[in-house]
Amino acid sequence: MNDSAPSGARARFLAASATVPEIADGPVRLCAASVLALPVQRAGIATHAPGVGLEVLAASDEIAERVEWAQVMVGEGPGLDAIFGDGPVSVPNLAMAERWPVFLSEIADSGVGAMYALPLQMGAIKVGVLDLYCDMPTRLGAHDFADAVAVSDLVTAILLTVGRDGRMTDSLGPWWDQPLGTREVHQATGMIVAQLGIDARSAYARLQAFAFGSGRLLAEVAHDVVTRLLRFDPDDDVGTDLESAEPTW
Amino acid sequence: MVDSYEQLANAFVGLADTLVADYDVIELTQQLVDNSMSLLPIAAAGILIGDARGDLTVIASSSEQTRLLELLQVEVDVGPCLLAYRTGKQVLVDDLSVDRQRWPAFAARAAEYRYRSVSALPLRLRDERVGALNLFRTEVGPLSPTHIAIGQALADVATIGILNQRTLTHSDLINQQLQSALNTRVIIEQAKGVLAERGNLDMDRAFVLLRSYARKTHQRLADVARAVVDNADTSAILDAGRM
Numbered sequence: 126m127n128d129s130a131p132s133g134a135r136a137r138f139l140a141a142s143a144t145v146p147e148i149a150d151g152p153v154r155l156c157a158a159s160v161l162a163l164p165v166q167r168a169g170i171a172t173h174a175p176g177v178g179l180e181v182l183a184a185s186d187e188i189a190e191r192v193e194w195a196q197v198m199v200g201e202g203p204g205l206d207a208i209f210g211d212g213p214v215s216v217p218n219l220a221m222a223e224r225w226p227v228f229l230s231e232i233a234d235s236g237v238g239a240m241y242a243l244p245l246q247m248g249a250i251k252v253g254v255l256d257l258y259c260d261m262p263t264r265l266g267a268h269d270f271a272d273a274v275a276v277s278d279l280v281t282a283i284l285l286t287v288g289r290d291g292r293m294t295d296s297l298g299p300w301w302d303q304p305l306g307t308r309e310v311h312q313a314t315g316m317i318v319a320q321l322g323i324d325a326r327s328a329y330a331r332l333q334a335f336a337f338g339s340g341r342l343l344a345e346v347a348h349d350v351v352t353r354l355l356r357f358d359p360d361d362d363v364g365t366d367l368e369s370a371e372p373t374w
Numbered sequence: 375m376v377d378s379y380e381q382l383a384n385a386f387v388g389l390a391d392t393l394v395a396d397y398d399v400i401e402l403t404q405q406l407v408d409n410s411m412s413l414l415p416i417a418a419a420g421i422l423i424g425d426a427r428g429d430l431t432v433i434a435s436s437s438e439q440t441r442l443l444e445l446l447q448v449e450v451d452v453g454p455c456l457l458a459y460r461t462g463k464q465v466l467v468d469d470l471s472v473d474r475q476r477w478p479a480f481a482a483r484a485a486e487y488r489y490r491s492v493s494a495l496p497l498r499l500r501d502e503r504v505g506a507l508n509l510f511r512t513e514v515g516p517l518s519p520t521h522i523a524i525g526q527a528l529a530d531v532a533t534i535g536i537l538n539q540r541t542l543t544h545s546d547l548i549n550q551q552l553q554s555a556l557n558t559r560v561i562i563e564q565a566k567g568v569l570a571e572r573g574n575l576d577m578d579r580a581f582v583l584l585r586s587y588a589r590k591t592h593q594r595l596a597d598v599a600r601a602v603v604d605n606a607d608t609s610a611i612l613d614a615g616r617m
Contacts (some may be wrong), residue, residue, distance in 0.1 A: 126508075139527070139530065139531055139534075172551070172556065174556040174557065175523075175553065176553075176555050176560075177557055177560050178555050180560075247541065247542070247545070248542065248545050249545060249546070250541075250545055250548060250549045250550060250552065252552070271570060279534075282534055282537075282538045282541075283534060285538070285541045285552075286499055286502060286534065286537040286538065286541065297552075297555050297556075298500070298501075299500055299501075299557075300500075302398075303559075306509070308563050311560050311562070311563030311564050312563050312566050312567040312569065312570070312577055313567060314562035314564050315563065315565060315566060315567020315568040315570070315571070315603060316567040316568070316570060316571040317562065317567075317571075318567065318568050318571075318603060319568045319571035319572050320571055320607075322605070324604075325603050326562055334545050351570075351577065373392065
């Protein structure tokens with residue numbers, strides 16, 4: 126598309142979100158459209174609600190996905206600060222950032238150089254965050270940054286579309302379809318609740334801690350729990366990897 | 375006519391600006407009509423929007439002339455616009471004089487006013503159907519695929535705006551519904567995990583048992599799920615699966 130069109134970011138985003146045929150409908154398309162519309166290379170969306178916490182909704186590619194999951198696992202990062210703070214969080218050079226030390230060490234080898242976290246919010250309704258990534262350290266100019274904010278407003282508007290009677294349906298609709306990983310994290314939490322006899326919040330914390338300690342992705346560890354390759358035994362301090370455990374029969 | 379990408383981009387920006395500002399649906403749809411008139415080789419345009427019952431109302435048109443409004447009004451009952459609205463698909467009629475039996479009243483009225491072809495584009499976002507955009511021409515023959523794509527893209531932006539306006543109007547209620555829906559789906563996934571572990575089941579089976587227990591005991595699924603995760607006794611739920 127013609128990049129010299131004035132404030133063309135909205136037009137590019139809308140055109141892209143309507144017509145990226147190789148990507149199925151849903152939140153992944155919103156990430157892909159954001160990347161097409163803006164001078165960034167990757168994008169991720171995480172949702173947040175009180176009592177639910179941060180959940181990965183979608184990402185444009187595997188690298189963005191890893192970084193989104195890293196925030197969920199360690200519970201800190203520019204995206205979370207954007208959600209809880211007053212506005213966007215800009216990190217033109219991740220390597221030089223002085224906040225979020227645990228998050229930064231998690232993503233040190235990921236290949237992202239800059240990150241811009243834009244809260245997805247409409248009035249009092251807080252939905253989550255749109256995280257934009259550049260492969261190299263990049264300082265977005267005022268114009269490009271305004272475009273990024275405009276795109277985040279469009280993403281929010283799409284996520285908050287409601288039906289004719291002014292209601293969101295119970296099922297939330299296709300823009301909210303969660304990836305398998307997010308669902309398995311909650312399922313694994315439930316399994317740990319039953320395995321250890323603890324509450325859900327503690328079970329989730331155990332899952333996060335295990336992933337962090339073993340250097341693996343939270344979603345991968347959750348998958349192992351769900352497929353019964355990994356279980357949490359009340360007598361162990363850590364989870365038992367059943368693949369390498371001795372058979373008991 | 376579309377002279378340049380810049381014109382099109384400006385049209386998008388103008389429409390998209392309304393998405394996050396406080397605006398009127400009437401203004402938004404009028405802007406859509408104006409954009410269509412300036413960007414597309416058409417003689418007239420009109421927009422019909424569905425109300426809560428699914429009946430159409432004429433909400434904007436390119437001219438206040440009675441004849442256009444009357445023509446659109448006929449379409450409230452039957453015509454390409456209603457079809458586009460109901461099906462969510464484009465209805466493109468290259469020559470209204472062919473197949474006059476399809477919409478006799480509409481075709482006759484259109485002929486009176488010398489509109490010989492019409493393109494009805496749905497205003498929809500996924501499953502949510504809002505209305506339809508009618509584009510009239512005095513020539514026989516189709517709008518080019520490019521022009522149809524432009525018209526549809528403009529309609530899509532307007533649809534987001536209309537749906538968005540509903541959100542802004544009901545923002546507290548939406549917020550409650552959103553929080554509730556997000557919390558509910560987490561608790562259901564967690565409950566599936568608890569049941570899967572206790573009953574040595576896969577997740578799909580766990581969900582089936584959860585749901586059938588909720589139905590049998592006339593409880594909401596979310597309430598049963600919450601009890602399961604809060605360590606309620608799950609033997610009744612699991613026993614049903616062993617029978």
